Amino acid sequence: MKELFRAIPAVDQCLEALAAADPMLAQTPRPLLRALVTDFWDARRQEIRAGHCCHAASLALKVSLPRLLEHVRSALRPRFREVLNATGVVVHTNLGRSVLAREARQAVSLAASGYSNLEMDLQSGGRGSRHTLVEDLLCRLSGAEAALAVNNNAAAVFLVLDEFCRGGEVVVSRGELVEIGGSFRIPDIMKKSGAHLCEVGTTNRTHLRDYAAAINEHTRALLRVHTSNYRIVGFHSVVPLPELAALAHEHGLPLLEDLGSGSFMDLSPFGLPGEPTVPAVLAGGADIVTFSGDKVLGGPQAGIIVGRRNAIERLKKNPLTRALRCDKLCLAALEATLRLYLDPQQARERIPTLQRITMSSEELLRRARILAGRLRKALGQSCSVTVRPDVSRVGGGAFPQYDLPTSLVCLKPLQNSTSALKNALLHTEPPLLGRLDRDCFCLDPRTLEVDQFPQVVKVLQGALLGLSGQGKNDMQRTNKIGENNKLRAQFEGLKRVINVETQCP
Numbered sequence: 070m071k072e073l074f075r076a077i078p079a080v081d082q083c084l085e086a087l088a089a090a091d092p093m094l095a096q097t098p099r100p101l102l103r104a105l106v107t108d109f110w111d112a113r114r115q116e117i118r119a120g121h122c123c124h125a126a127s128l129a130l131k132v133s134l135p136r137l138l139e140h141v142r143s144a145l146r147p148r149f150r151e152v153l154n155a156t157g158v159v160v161h162t163n164l165g166r167s168v169l170a171r172e173a174r175q176a177v178s179l180a181a182s183g184y185s186n187l188e189m190d191l192q193s194g195g196r197g198s199r200h201t202l203v204e205d206l207l208c209r210l211s212g213a214e215a216a217l218a219v220n221n222n223a224a225a226v227f228l229v230l231d232e233f234c235r236g237g238e239v240v241v242s243r244g245e246l247v248e249i250g251g252s253f254r255i256p257d258i259m260k261k262s263g264a265h266l267c268e269v270g271t272t273n274r275t276h277l278r279d280y281a282a283a284i285n286e287h288t289r290a291l292l293r294v295h296t297s298n299y300r301i302v303g304f305h306s307v308v309p310l311p312e313l314a315a316l317a318h319e320h321g322l323p324l325l326e327d328l329g330s331g332s333f334m335d336l337s338p339f340g341l342p343g344e345p346t347v348p349a350v351l352a353g354g355a356d357i358v359t360f361s362g363d364k365v366l367g368g369p370q371a372g373i374i375v376g377r378r379n380a381i382e383r384l385k386k387n388p389l390t391r392a393l394r395c396d397k398l399c400l401a402a403l404e405a406t407l408r409l410y411l412d413p414q415q416a417r418e419r420i421p422t423l424q425r426i427t428m429s430s431e432e433l434l435r436r437a438r439i440l441a442g443r444l445r446k447a448l449g450q451s452c453s454v455t456v457r458p459d460v461s462r463v464g465g466g467a468f469p470q471y472d473l474p475t476s477l478v479c480l481k482p483l484q485n486s487t488s489a490l491k492n493a494l495l496h497t498e499p500p501l502l503g504r505l506d507r508d509c510f511c512l513d514p515r516t517l518e519v520d521q522f523p524q525v526v527k528v529l530q531g532a533l534l535g536l537s538g539q540g541k542n543d544m545q546r547t548n549k550i551g552e553n554n555k556l557r558a559q560f561e562g563l564k565r566v567i568n569v570e571t572q573c574p
């Protein structure tokens with residue numbers, strides 16, 4: 070063991086070798102590089118102690134350099150990275166939800182690159198309010214009297230409950246006590262806001278009389294929560310919005326509606342189920358409506374609150390609004406996105422989320438075929454490539470259970486397992502995310518741009534090459550020549566099925 074420890078090269082020697090191997094590393098702060106090299110050798114020392122390293126030669130700098138380089142490069146790589154989304158889930162919360170329209174990206178860049186009139190009234194030269202930047206647009210698009218944007222929809226719901234319901238009761242149907250995910254549960258957020266939850270009805274059926282019976286002198290509001298991410302089907306009933314609004318107003322109470330994934334546009338002409346739009350919910354009698362900026366709306370992360378003027382004015386004065394406000398980059402992106410909605414046709418074409426949700430199945434098939442063709446050419450015999458019909462999901466809790474018809478490009482590596490390929494693709498530059506289905510790794514063109522196809526081809530090529538290299542090493546190490554030959558024979562047989570567009574096995 071002593072001999073092994075002695076074989077570990079000096080840190081300065083490693084630093085020199087790194088700088089020679091990658092000139093970019095010369096720009097890295099020296100103490101940081103030194104610390105990374107030390108970490109690397111500490112890990113090797115652990116391996117030696119654990120008996121996983123028995124050859125001094127393997128520790129020589131010449132031999133270790135590639136691994137050391139990889140360690141240093143991966144540690145220096147930014148943590149926040151671009152990924153290729155081939156999952157087909159348009160509003161993928163884990164992958165950053167909505168992709169911004171070009172107009173919104175330009176607005177963000179402008180806001181980030183210089184000073185702006187964020188809180189300056191350019192008419193008077195006096196202090197302005199950041200809230201006015203998007204209020205007119207939100208009112209025009211929703212038909213509301215007033216509007217306010219905060220950090221996200223969870224914050225919007227929290228703020229509204231804090232302002233109007235703290236210390237009192239809020240009546241909610243048992244069918245709407247939802248958990249959105251990431252531990253956002255309506256009952257919990259109500260508790261935090263100091264509002265007491267008054268549950269009425271049952272999971273599947275709630276009637277107007279249930280709400281009426283619950284109203285007392287402590288009641289501050291009636292709340293409807295859009296059951297974004299699940300559906301109750303079968304024997305069930307909810308109270309129609311106008312009836313509930315009438316009941317609330319009879320008692321001088323506001324009707325609050327958390328729409329979750331609010332939209333200004335009716336997407337039913339594109340074959341999606343008719344979800345209530347923000348203007349429709351306001352017209353139906355809701356006094357305050359909250360929804361997300363980055364779900365189906367397709368803008369930046371934001372919580373949008375629209376409704377009655379006096380209510381919104383009260384919210385603007387709530388000290389929590391200061392804590393939950395949007396930053397300038399968000400407001401820039403939100404304004405640019407909302408502007409696109411002034412022309413619905415333009416919104417559908419330019420806002421990536423809308424464009425992807427409404428993409429026709431013919432277009433998806435065309436794109437799948439283009440991608441499959443390029444992959445066949447590039448991957449040759451390492452992988453079978455087929456196209457088959459399937460479905461995509463909107464995501465973000467919007468349109469649950471609704472299947473968007475799509476065409477998948479299905480890959481089946483001939484020498485490696487599909488899950489090995491999936492894992493290898495997490496470490497490519499950029500990582501590529503798809504879905505595992507029926508023993509295939511599947512790419513859904515809905516969430517890829519055509520100009521990303523070359524990148525997709527490149528990372529797949531790299532991943533498969535890496536896997537086959539690994540496979541070879543394993544075989545050499547264990548000297549399983551026989552198995553190697555068997556694989557090769559299998560591989561020859563499988564060549565014939567390549568380039569045939571069929572159902573996935």
Ligand SMILES: *Cc1c(COP(=O)(O)O)cnc(C)c1O
Binds near residue numbers: 222224363
């Ligand atoms: C998504 C969602 C939220 C939370 O919105 P964020 O913008 O993610 O904070 C709240 N309520 C409902 C009904 C939702 O669907």
